Amino acid sequence: xxxxxxxxxxxxxxxxxxxxxxxxxxxxxxxxxxxxxxxxxxxxxxxxxxxxxxxxxxxxxxxxxxxxxxxxxxxxxxxxxxxxxxxxxxxxxxxxxxxxxxxxxxxxx
Amino acid sequence: xxxxxxxxxxxxxxxxxxxxxxxxxxxxxxxxxxxxxxxxxxxxxxxxxxxxxxxxxxxxxxxxxxxxxxxxxxxxxxxxxxxxxxxxxxxxxxxxxxxxxxxxxxxxxxxxxxxxxxxxxxxxxxxxxxxxxxxxxxxxxxxxxxxxxxxxxxxxxxxxxxxxxxxxxxxxxxxxxxxxxxxxxxxxxxxxxxxxxxxxxxxxxxxxxxxxxxxxxxxxxxxxxxxxxxxxxxxxxxxxxxxxxxxxxxxxxxxxxxxxxxxxxxxxxxxxxxxxxxxxxxxxxxxxxxxxxxxxxxxxxxxxxxxxxxxxxxxxxxxxxxxxxxxxxxxxxxxxxxxxxxxxxxxxxxxxxxxxxxxxxxxxxxxxxxxxxxxxxxxxxxxxxxxxxxxxxxxxxxxxxxxxxxxxxxxxxxxxxxxxxxxxxxxxxxxxxxxxxxxxxxxxxxxxxxxxxxxxxxxxxxxxxxxxxxxxxxxxxxxxxxxxxxxxxxxxxxxxxxxxxxxxxxxxxxxxxxxxxxxxxxxxxxxxxxxxxxxxxxxxxxxxxxxxxxxxxxxxxxxxxxxxxxxxxxxxxxxxxxxxxxxxxxxxxxxxxxxxxxxxxxxxxxxxxxxxxxxxxxxxxxxxxxxxxxxxxxxxxxxxxxxxxxxxxxxxxxxxxxxxxxxxxxxxxxxxxxxxxx
Numbered sequence: 001x002x003x004x005x006x007x008x009x010x011x012x013x014x015x016x017x018x019x020x021x022x023x024x025x026x027x028x029x030x031x032x033x034x035x036x037x038x039x040x041x042x043x044x045x046x047x048x049x050x051x052x053x054x055x056x057x058x059x060x061x062x063x064x065x066x067x068x069x070x071x072x073x074x075x076x077x078x079x080x081x082x083x084x085x086x087x088x089x090x091x092x093x094x095x096x097x098x099x100x101x102x103x104x105x106x107x108x109x
Numbered sequence: 110x111x112x113x114x115x116x117x118x119x120x121x122x123x124x125x126x127x128x129x130x131x132x133x134x135x136x137x138x139x140x141x142x143x144x145x146x147x148x149x150x151x152x153x154x155x156x157x158x159x160x161x162x163x164x165x166x167x168x169x170x171x172x173x174x175x176x177x178x179x180x181x182x183x184x185x186x187x188x189x190x191x192x193x194x195x196x197x198x199x200x201x202x203x204x205x206x207x208x209x210x211x212x213x214x215x216x217x218x219x220x221x222x223x224x225x226x227x228x229x230x231x232x233x234x235x236x237x238x239x240x241x242x243x244x245x246x247x248x249x250x251x252x253x254x255x256x257x258x259x260x261x262x263x264x265x266x267x268x269x270x271x272x273x274x275x276x277x278x279x280x281x282x283x284x285x286x287x288x289x290x291x292x293x294x295x296x297x298x299x300x301x302x303x304x305x306x307x308x309x310x311x312x313x314x315x316x317x318x319x320x321x322x323x324x325x326x327x328x329x330x331x332x333x334x335x336x337x338x339x340x341x342x343x344x345x346x347x348x349x350x351x352x353x354x355x356x357x358x359x360x361x362x363x364x365x366x367x368x369x370x371x372x373x374x375x376x377x378x379x380x381x382x383x384x385x386x387x388x389x390x391x392x393x394x395x396x397x398x399x400x401x402x403x404x405x406x407x408x409x410x411x412x413x414x415x416x417x418x419x420x421x422x423x424x425x426x427x428x429x430x431x432x433x434x435x436x437x438x439x440x441x442x443x444x445x446x447x448x449x450x451x452x453x454x455x456x457x458x459x460x461x462x463x464x465x466x467x468x469x470x471x472x473x474x475x476x477x478x479x480x481x482x483x484x485x486x487x488x489x490x491x492x493x494x495x496x497x498x499x500x501x502x503x504x505x506x507x508x509x510x511x512x513x514x515x516x517x518x519x520x521x522x523x524x525x526x527x528x529x530x531x532x533x534x535x536x537x538x539x540x541x542x543x544x545x546x547x548x549x550x551x552x553x554x555x556x557x558x559x560x561x562x563x564x565x566x567x568x569x570x571x572x573x574x575x576x577x578x579x580x581x582x583x584x585x586x587x588x589x590x591x592x593x594x595x596x597x598x599x600x601x602x603x604x605x606x607x608x609x610x611x612x613x614x615x616x617x618x619x620x621x622x623x624x625x626x627x628x629x630x631x632x633x634x635x636x637x638x639x640x641x642x643x644x645x646x647x648x649x650x651x652x653x654x655x656x657x658x659x660x661x662x663x664x665x666x667x668x669x670x671x672x673x674x675x676x677x678x679x680x681x682x683x684x685x686x687x688x689x690x691x692x693x694x695x696x697x698x699x700x701x702x703x704x705x706x707x708x709x710x711x712x713x714x715x716x717x718x719x720x721x722x723x724x725x726x727x728x729x730x731x732x733x734x735x736x737x738x739x740x741x742x743x744x745x746x747x748x749x750x751x752x753x754x755x756x757x758x759x760x761x762x763x764x765x766x767x768x769x770x771x772x773x774x775x776x777x778x779x780x781x782x783x784x785x786x787x
Contacts, residue, residue: 022770030766101765108763 006047014040027089027099031082038078042071113175116163116192119156119202120245123238126152127231135227142226143217149230150213153237157206164199170648172196174319176247185309186302186316193247193318195649197393197458200642201244204465205383207617209237211610212378215473218606219374219480229269229372236262240383244390249298249316256294256351256391259384260287266379267371279367286364290354294391297347300340307335322397341398345405348395349412356388356442359416363711365439366423369431369485373476376431381438381472382465389445389461396454397650406537410450414548417443419708421555425562426694426704429485430475433563437511438468440552447549448526451542452535455646455656460522462642463621467510467519470614474504477607478567483576483598486591487563488690492572496600499608501568503615508564510618512557512671515664521622523553525643525656528663553667557674558681565682572600573690627659 013036020033049067092104130145167173176191213233220229239258246252261284268280298316304324305315311333313320325341326332336344352358357365368380379385392399392409399405420439427433441464448457475485477500482490494501510519527549529535533542574581576594583590602608625642643656682688695701706712760767 018773022766022773104765105763108761 003047003051006051007044010040010043010047012040013037013043016040025100025102027092027101027104028086030101031085031089034085035078035082038074042074045071045074113177113192115159116194116245119159119163119206120238120241122152122156123149123234123241127234127238130227130231130234135231139224139226145227145230146213146217149234149237150210150217152234153206153210153213156237156241157203157210160199160202160206163194164203167194167196167199168645170196170645172319172649174247176317180248180251183302184305185314186305187314188250188316189248189314190251191247192245194245196645197390197649198244200458200462200646201390202241204386204462205237205240205244208382208465208469208614209233209240209378211614212374212382212469212473215377215476215607215610216372216374218604219476220372225269229266232262232265232269233375233378236266236379236384240387243387247318249301249318249321252318252394253294253298256355256387257291259379259387260284260291260355263287263368263379263384266375267368269371269375273370276370279364279370283364283368286361287354290350290352290361293347293350293354295351297344297351300344300347304335308333311335318394321395325398325401327401336398337401341402342404345395345399345402346408348391348398349405349409352388352391352446353412354388355391356385356446357416357420357439358388358412358443358446359419360710362416362420362439363707363714366427366432366435366707369429369435373431373472373479376435377469377472377476380435381468385438385442386445386461386465389442389449389457392446392449393454393458393461396449399449400452400536403536403538406450406452406535407541408450410447410537410541410545413443413446413448413450414545414552415443416440417447417552418548418555419443421552421559422704423707424559425555426701428488428692430478430487430490430563430567431472431485433487433559434468434471434475437471437556437559440556441468441511444523444526444549444552447545448529450535451530451533451537451545453526453529454650455643456522456525456529458646459625459643460519460526462624463510463518463522463618466614466621467507467517467618470503470507470611470618471511473607473611473614474500474507477603477611478504480603480607481575481598481600483595484579484591486579486594487566488692489573489575489579490567491570491688492568493600494568496572497602499602500611503608503611504568505564506615507618508560512560512675513553513667514671515668516619516622518618518620518622520664520668521625521627524659524664524667525625525627527553527667528657528660531660531663532657534657550667550670553670554674554677557671558678561675561678562682565678566688569683570687570689575600625656627656 017033017036017038017040020036021030024030024033045067047067049065049070089099093099096103126148129148134141134145134148171194173192173194175193176189178190179187180190181188213230216229216233220226223229236259239255239262243252243255243259246255264280264284267283268277270276271280301315301321308315308320308324311324313324313333313335315321315324321336322332324333324335325337326334327337328334354361365380365385369376371380399409417440420436420443424433424436424440427436441460445457445460445464448454448460477497478490478493479485481493481497481500484490506517510517513520513523527546530542530546530549533539533546535542575598577598579594580590625640627640627643640656647656681693686693692701694704697704703709760771
């Protein structure tokens with residue numbers, strides 16, 4: 001398993017997520033796509049932390065796990081974000097009776 | 110003994126009176142209004158005593174020139190505050206405080222019961238203080254401040270009854286027209302200011318009046334010769350423009366007849382005796398400067414003489430008694446200017462002195478008549494002689510003095526002017542001087558005519574109904590009620606508080622001329638040396654111009670012309686066909702219409718210059734510029750931001766996914782650019 005493979009997989013996951021976030025009309029599907037994008041990024045961080053960082057900063061042990069630590073942070077933040085996002089979805093569903101993202105367009109000019 | 114602080118007191122007392130009335134008495138309410146009158150009278154009474162004492166203690170023509178207080182030091186030119194006491198100032202002080210005192214006493218009766226009694230006296234005090242400050246000023250800028258202050262108080266007093274539209278309009282007109290002249294005065298001051306370095310090189314201050322005299326005198330005559338040639342002419346014309354505005358000289362005379370909308374005592378004091386004479390005073394003050402420029406003197410002489418005749422013709426056709434007097438004032442001021450122009454400095458100031466008394470008297474008489482008849486329109490007067498004999502005889506004295514009948518005050522001064530212009534010894538060419546003489550003689554004839562007409566229509570014949578009748582006629586004709594006319598009539602003599610000041614002025618109108626004592630009759634005038642007043646004026650000048658000896662032929666001619674004028678008026682109005690209701694002069698047809706319409710000069714100014722040139726041309730262009738260019742730029746900015754905003758707002762479509770799409774596209778562009786060029 002090389003760094004390259006990992007980065008390509010991460011990019012594919014990110015792009016699938018991006019496509020979903022931009023193209024899907026279902027609110028929940030968009031949230032799920034955003035999770036995919038997060039995970040794509042997480043994979044990049046972990047992979048780079050695994051393959052690149054130890055050579056870059058050999059002397060400082062604390063810096064070796066930077067990428068992994070970041071990934072853990074992102075997982076928690078993503079969990080909080082999804083909780084918030086679902087709250088918004090419920091609020092929108094209550095007023096719109098739909099989870100179609102294109103219907104929630106009241107905040108335009 | 111001359112004490113500076115006592116001279117300052119003449120000026121500061123009315124200032125104090127103004128502040129006291131304005132800040133204390135007037136807020137206390139109408140119950141204390143009478144006090145305002147007493148305060149003003151006391152201030153001016155003391156001022157008058159001090160002025161007479163000042164005149165006595167400097168009776169030999171000493172010139173005192175104090176400039177102790179520095180106001181602003183502007184490099185070489187400094188604006189200082191001080192006193193210039195020369196014969197001109199001393200006599201002006203006596204005239205201003207004396208006439209003002211009489212008018213204030215008279216006003217106690219005339220303004221009695223007016224709801225703004227205290228305000229009236231506050232303004233009157235302000236005016237007196239400004240006028241005294243004007244004649245005392247030693248610095249041009251100091252003078253200019255008071256010059257504008259008298260203009261301001263004149264504005265306030267003309268518009269005293271500001272709820273009358275005519276009064277408000279007249280006040281505005283007076284203010285604007287005099288301001289046109291004042292621009293000339295201001296330009297003259299600015300010119301002097303820019304010459305400050307030249308003045309300083311000779312150790313002179315460009316704004317100090319005696320230094321300006323010195324600067325204008327040519328080197329040959331012991332002066333500095335700094336201002337000469339064309340600049341001197343323009344300097345004089347600038348000063349004369351200011352003087353012409355203030356003194357109602359042609360073509361800036363139109364404000365003075367309208368100024369009669371103010372209370373009659375105001376007309377007597379400000380628009381007859383003192384303020385309008387400020388223009389003559391200004392030219393007199395700078396006479397040593399004018400005297401160096403023949404061209405400027407010619408302008409002054411010709412404008413003065415022309416005004417004297419021109420205004421007298423206007424007096425022929427006016428029906429408002431105060432307007433007749435106003436034109437007469439303009440005409441007499443023309444005499445003074447003409448006299449200054451032909452070099453008769455002392456005769457001009459002598460006429461200013463006598464004119465102040467008899468013209469104030471005539472105006473107070475007009476006020477007294479108005480009190481009785483309720484109107485100023487002479488067509489509704491008549492026959493008042495029996496009802497008010499005191500006013501009648503005093504008015505006759507004033508009228509004869511105005512006409513110039515021997516031996517009243519007006520005769521001596523007018524005779525002196527005629528004599529000097531006949532002798533042609535001044536700086537202007539003899540032909541100009543003789544032309545002025547001829548014009549002034551025509552003026553005498555016209556003066557006699559309109560003065561008799563005024564006396565006849567007011568006092569002789571049968572009473573024609575007064576204000577009540579005038580209001581009735583206006584109602585019948587369906588016209589709005591004329592302003593200032595009231596039903597209030599009581600055909601009888603005015604109260605003593607009004608008649609006594611008129612008596613004092615009447616006495617002055619008889620004897621004021623004897624102060625000059627031109628004949629030198631020692632037995633009657635034992636106290637007064639020959640030519641005293643005229644020589645006194647002349648002693649203020651460096652090259653004292655001496656009064657010529659009295660000339661019997663000129664006196665006979667001027668009296669004969671005056672009597673001829675009266676005779677013509679008698680033939681027109683009294684005998685053989687006495688005046689009833691129709692104006693005999695209206696048989697003059699278009700000529701009379703021309704006079705009654707005041708040569709259409711008001712129409713020219715208001716209709717053509719203001720209406721067409723200003724409103725329709727200058728104002729229209731400015732309006733167009735404002736609407737299209739100024740507003741256009743503002744509008745364009747608004748339009749641009751609104752439309753650019755609209756353009757940007759298109760992106761704000763409310764679709765959540767559009768925003769990350771744009772962000773992603775932007776990110777992609779950055780990445781591609783980085784990969785391609787990074």
